[in-house]
Amino acid sequence: xxxxxNFLMNRRRLLGGSVFGSIGLFFGxxxxxxxxxxxxxxxxxxxxxxxTVGQVGHDRNGFDPTxxxxxxxxxxxxxxxxxxxxxxxxxxxxxxxxxxxxxxFFPAWTYNGRVPGPxxxxxxxxxxxxxxxxAGSHPHTMHFHGIHSARMDGIPGAxxxxxxxxxxxxxxxxxxxxxxxxxxxxPLKRHIHKGLYGAFIVDxxxxxxPEEAEVARSRRLGASENAAWQEFVMVMNGFDxxxxxxxxxxxxxxxxxxxxxxxxxxxxxxxVRIYLVNVTEFDPINxxxxxxxxxxxxxxxTTLEPTSRTIDTVMQCQGQRGILEFTFADHEPGMxxxxxxxxxxxxxxxxxxxxxx
Amino acid sequence: xxxxxxYAIAPLSLLGLVLVAFVFTNPLAPLESNxxxxxxxxxxxxxxxxxxxxxxxxxxGPMPVEIAQIQVDGAYWRFKQEPPKPVDNLGKAKIRIPYxxxxxxxxxxxxxxxxxxxxxxVIEVSRSTPVFGLAQLANFGLLGVFVGVxxxxxxxxxxxxxxxxxxxxxxxxxSLTVGLLAFxxxxxxxxxxxxANRAAPGLRSLQLVWLATLASLATLLVASNRSGSAPEKDAxxxxxxxxxxLHNFGEGLAIGAAFTAGxxxxxxxxxxxxxxxxxxxxxxxxxLLVGLKPRFRLFVGLTTLAGAPAILxxxxxxxxxxxxxxxxxxxxxxxxxxxxxxxxxxxxxxLNSKHPADTSWSIGLAGFAxxxxxxxxxxxxxxx
Numbered sequence: 001x002x003x004x005x006n007f008l009m010n011r012r013r014l015l016g017g018s019v020f021g022s023i024g025l026f027f028g029x030x031x032x033x034x035x036x037x038x039x040x041x042x043x044x045x046x047x048x049x050x051x052t053v054g055q056v057g058h059d060r061n062g063f064d065p066t067x068x069x070x071x072x073x074x075x076x077x078x079x080x081x082x083x084x085x086x087x088x089x090x091x092x093x094x095x096x097x098x099x100x101x102x103x104x105f106f107p108a109w110t111y112n113g114r115v116p117g118p119x120x121x122x123x124x125x126x127x128x129x130x131x132x133x134x135a136g137s138h139p140h141t142m143h144f145h146g147i148h149s150a151r152m153d154g155i156p157g158a159x160x161x162x163x164x165x166x167x168x169x170x171x172x173x174x175x176x177x178x179x180x181x182x183x184x185x186x187p188l189k190r191h192i193h194k195g196l197y198g199a200f201i202v203d204x205x206x207x208x209x210p211e212e213a214e215v216a217r218s219r220r221l222g223a224s225e226n227a228a229w230q231e232f233v234m235v236m237n238g239f240d241x242x243x244x245x246x247x248x249x250x251x252x253x254x255x256x257x258x259x260x261x262x263x264x265x266x267x268x269x270x271x272v273r274i275y276l277v278n279v280t281e282f283d284p285i286n287x288x289x290x291x292x293x294x295x296x297x298x299x300x301x302t303t304l305e306p307t308s309r310t311i312d313t314v315m316q317c318q319g320q321r322g323i324l325e326f327t328f329a330d331h332e333p334g335m336x337x338x339x340x341x342x343x344x345x346x347x348x349x350x351x352x353x354x355x356x357x
Numbered sequence: 358x359x360x361x362x363x364y365a366i367a368p369l370s371l372l373g374l375v376l377v378a379f380v381f382t383n384p385l386a387p388l389e390s391n392x393x394x395x396x397x398x399x400x401x402x403x404x405x406x407x408x409x410x411x412x413x414x415x416x417x418g419p420m421p422v423e424i425a426q427i428q429v430d431g432a433y434w435r436f437k438q439e440p441p442k443p444v445d446n447l448g449k450a451k452i453r454i455p456y457x458x459x460x461x462x463x464x465x466x467x468x469x470x471x472x473x474x475x476x477x478x479v480i481e482v483s484r485s486t487p488v489f490g491l492a493q494l495a496n497f498g499l500l501g502v503f504v505g506v507x508x509x510x511x512x513x514x515x516x517x518x519x520x521x522x523x524x525x526x527x528x529x530x531x532s533l534t535v536g537l538l539a540f541x542x543x544x545x546x547x548x549x550x551x552x553a554n555r556a557a558p559g560l561r562s563l564q565l566v567w568l569a570t571l572a573s574l575a576t577l578l579v580a581s582n583r584s585g586s587a588p589e590k591d592a593x594x595x596x597x598x599x600x601x602x603l604h605n606f607g608e609g610l611a612i613g614a615a616f617t618a619g620x621x622x623x624x625x626x627x628x629x630x631x632x633x634x635x636x637x638x639x640x641x642x643x644x645l646l647v648g649l650k651p652r653f654r655l656f657v658g659l660t661t662l663a664g665a666p667a668i669l670x671x672x673x674x675x676x677x678x679x680x681x682x683x684x685x686x687x688x689x690x691x692x693x694x695x696x697x698x699x700x701x702x703x704x705x706x707x708l709n710s711k712h713p714a715d716t717s718w719s720i721g722l723a724g725f726a727x728x729x730x731x732x733x734x735x736x737x738x739x740x741x
Contacts, residue, residue: 049455052426052433101433103425104473241473248428248469256433347432 052257054102061098063114065253066262069232073118086127093140100239101249101256108195109136115254116235117198121221124176124205130169134161143184147174155184176204178275178301178321193281199233201275212304233275236286245282250350259352266356268328275323278316289313289341295326313341328356396422398468399557400478401679404486409455416444417559428467429456447559458483486617489676497671504631505605505667510660512639519647531705532721534641535698536728542694545604549687556681566688573692594645597697598663601638603690609670610683617675630738
């Protein structure tokens with residue numbers, strides 16, 4: 001029954017008369033309500049009306065989420081007497097205000113002035129040496145997800161440094177895969193969500209995996225088999241701007257709607273590999289959903305065989321990560337969306353497009 | 358220069374010097390921190406129409422407040438702000454959001470400022486905001502008639518009955534009226550304070566409510582006693598009608614605004630309740646006419662004075678309102694009601710000066726209690 005009629009019926013029953021006669025008109029007028037959906041859909045484009053307004057000043061931030069996708073930091077490489085590769089990195093913890101959505105500024109703690117921190121990319125079995133210094137205002141660490149000794153774990157009591165101090169983390173890069181590092185000082189939640197995290201990728205050494213050497217080579221940065229791949233690192237994160245333990249902004253590589261405002265260009269003749277890391281705080285899980293396509297998934301990237309085949313959505317808990325492989329070879333060119341399949345995260349910034357050409 | 362002028366100028370120029378010295382030397386610099394400036398945003402008005410949601414927002418803070426992004430129901434949404442710049446302290450801005458709102462459902466809007474602070478605004482029940490026009494004026498006017506004019510007129514119709522009461526009966530009726538008015542006073546003040554709490558904090562509306570109430574009381578007391586004697590009979594009835602009129606204006610305003618904001622969407626009970634509740638207002642006025650031979654014209658005039666402001670109120674509430682203005686008007690109404698209570702009290706003392714005090718006091722107390730109970734009981738009929 002239309003609302004106004006319903007109202008009239010109830011009213012008659014209650015008051016048994018027509019004293020209130022034309023108030024029905026008043027209520028009836030309201031029932032015409034929302035013709036808004038049709039209108040709004042007329043001016044839809046790919047970015048749509050559901051988005052943040054404006055542009056983030058990437059220059060002022062000192063980092064660009066698009067450049068970050070392919071910005072691998074392989075360190076200063078040299079050869080050790082035993083023939084192995086030594087990779088040396090310098091990482092500084094610095095406090096810095098960053099713009100995480102147009103005109104919304106967040107007082108971040110960063111590694112090397114960027115959030116996420118540098119994507120450290122090394123080879124399986126390489127010797128890793130990281131000179132970490134603290135130019136921030138609180139004690140910090142670098143805790144690597146990898147195999148190392150207790151002394152090198154980067155927790156309070158093992159590699160935690162106060163402002164002005166230094167520490168050198170040293171270990172062999174094992175196992176190969178898609179990993180991460182983050183600050184492990186307490187309070188943990190705050191130290192992580194303020195921005196102290198980054199991707200740590202260990203490429204497999206083909207010599208150690210003779211049966212799957214071909215696959216291993218395709219994963220190894222610099223190998224000719226790797227050249228055809230379009231590789232991107234995506235760190236799923238969020239920002240609690242009002243410190244109520246809920247995120248106001250969700251993103252990949254920190255900037256809300258970065259890849260819906262500036263889609264990621266894909267050459268459809270070449271395969272795509274995504275190193276996906278979830279460091280979202282407060283929400284137990286995050287996810288990646290690819291539109292109009294399916295991918296193979298390598299959980300933690302520690303295998304050369306997919307751990308899931310032909311899926312279009314993958315879920316990661318905090319600290320979980322993995323590798324996605326897919327191709328648009330048989331697709332027509334166009335805009336293909338990707339986003340968290342938690343609609344809440346998507347609507348708060350974690351969505352983007354692949355511009356397939 | 359005269360001595361007077363020097364006495365005035367000396368402290369003022371010293372104040373100027375102190376301010377200049379303060380700005381240039383910044384003696385409190387050690388206390389400063391680089392914390393983000395405190396800021397506040399208040400949504401004063403919400404308009405829902407075919408183009409989406411429009412908000413009137415008032416800002417507060419030592420620095421202009423920049424509305425960086427807006428979430429509607431937990432999603433970032435496009436918006437346009439007029440004027441498109443940070444909002445100054447106590448300044449206003451209009452925000453238009455092309456959001457496909459859903460009728461009768463709740464929507465939550467979050468304003469995100471530059472420093473990442475968030476301010477929430479809830480639209481309880483979404484409905485089209487009435488568009489200003491003849492038809493809607495008529496509809497809201499009718500609403501005002503039902504909650505204001507009609508009940509007052511019905512209450513006045515008790516006049517012939519009230520006339521049949523004797524001296525003791527009058528004492529009872531007058532104190533009953535004071536009881537009714539006491540309830541109205543508290544109700545009005547309560548409403549004013551509630552609105553003041555919703556208003557932008559920088560406008561100091563809470564202080565304004567108390568001060569406006571006292572100022573209104575004082576002004577009306579002075580005005581009504583200008584002739585040298587306290588007002589009685591038709592003069593007192595006119596004051597009471599005016600006070601109730603201001604109360605009804607506020608009531609109409611609250612109802613109009615509540616309908617517009619969708620807070621009183623299920624309104625049949627609400628209006629019936631108000632009609633019953635407000636009949637007592639007519640009785641209040643009629644009591645003071647007992648003993649006179651009022652003309653029909655006076656009845657019409659007093660009914661209009663007390664009831665018609667409800668019509669103006671519903672219009673103002675439906676088409677243009679900000680909580681601090683409403684709070685101010687309600688406070689003036691509260692002062693007016695307080696003035697009438699004072700005047701009726703004086704009138705009763707005079708009326709009973711020849712009678713033994715003990716009986717008239719207990720009758721008065723019974724009447725007062727009766728008035729409060731009637732008001733409380735009928736107020737339970739108002740179901741929002």
